[in-house]
Amino acid sequence: MDTVQAIIQQQIEAGTFLQSVQQGQQTQQDQANYGEEEEYEDEEGTYKGKRSNTLPVWGNKVTMNLNTLVLENIRESYYYKNNLVEIDNFQTLIEQIFYQVKHLEPWEKGTRRLQGMTGMCGGVRGVGAGGVVSSAYCLLYRLFNLKISRKQLISMLNSRQSVYIRGLGFMYIRYTQPPADLWYWLEPYLDDDREIDPRSGGGDLMTFGQLVRTMINKLDWYGTLFPRIPVPIQKDIDEKFSERKKQQLLEEEEWNGAENSMKGAEEEEKKEEKSLPKVSKCKHHLRHHHCRKHRKNCPAKAKRLREEKEKQQQNDVEMGETSSKTN
Template structure:
């Protein structure tokens, strides 16, 4: 049975297909152009990550190499003297050292993860950063209408991770996901915009859940 036929069978039987949809730009992963350019030009992505061919190899690399979830490594951005939009126009030189986390996030994208593989990241027992990149993969690539369904069961997850380059910003998985659902900003970049009709559905759900927690 082909992948397409398997997906069709899953759909007809009411199960979710193992083939994940890709929302938005299927080449850029909906990333900021400056970040993407720096990823594709980096020695680490072109040489080291090129050698990794399987999902399990990439997961192992995340385990050993990722220590935060910012797009840039600490202190590598040279923004002094830049004003307005010129930083985006100058290309790679206006960037910095793109983070290992974002290089591996884009590497996952090139593998075109299955639903089973993505769920494997979200529940991985060995590192919160493996889980964090899984949730970030969802935020960048999945249809906005599906975000709540992906994140809902993890909104009370108490596992902690330090998301800041160099350390100093510890948050729980649950709080990170609330940020993903309600804020566009993530350090020095922006997530894909959630369409207003979907955001107005997410916000009341989020508020209701927080009120319920406070009452408990």
């Protein structure tokens, strides 16, 4: 009996053979699943279990739901074939976005020729009809082929290095993620007021909130189309928009009501102050209002008493003269 069989025999006799095998299988499974799941909560903060770190892909898993003309130009572009295909590192692609991407249109400005093209299918026969595809779409397609994870996509959405890293993150969601998940991904950014200009050459400055709303509510994107959202899901999204608007209006009314009540209280206090009689004090009182001695010896009061006394004496004299004349 060799050494391995002897060890196995000892484990069988001790009753630990199957237990060690199960532990080994569990360890391998844990290692395979490490970093593949993360806990998440819903909008109300209720624990919902775990969400896989591997992103799902909706629609065509080869074309990324891109327009045929755009896709063919990407595959045939010099930048994609000679630079991006060799990159298999997420961080390196992020650096490429930082240095190469200046807009989010599918075509570089002034490179697409539309002369002689008619109808909806004009220009789709050949690659040359498209023009020069943008570096943004080349990098977007390379990110798709790299199969980035959920955490990597979230890091793009919250990037502070470049607004175009964030913009490509939102476009990746719009092209690849299930329509039912669009609200989960994009709703937290509807009030984002940081600005971006997605147009080639500039001239279309908007906030990220406006960008997200455009991606949800419109299919057209600078000459190409986003994947179509099913009608039931689009209705559900529209209802969520209306509910969100109602909630914002209620919050604004509550805020305005609180402000108005505070202003009303301040105005009432001012009215009460105005309605109170003003107490006139002489300069002596203003200097010595705390002193009882000076309150008794107030010059103004003494003058008033002296005048009243003199007036009383004068009245007495006049009354005396009148009585003597009468007698």
